[in-house]
Amino acid sequence: MSDAARHKPCPICRKPQVKEFAPFCSARCRDRDLARWLNDGYALPGPPVDPEDIAREE
């Protein structure tokens, strides 16, 4: 099973994610991620996904 994916930490702050806001821990982090995506097109370079996040998916 891919149950481990449910236990991945919040990609924003690394706290345990909350089901209601998955894959984030809170609405605040969800909003931060959304803002980051929107800003990506303008100023912030770099990949949108942390490679370590993928590697941790077991």
Ligand SMILES: [Zn+2]
């Ligand atoms: Zn968070």
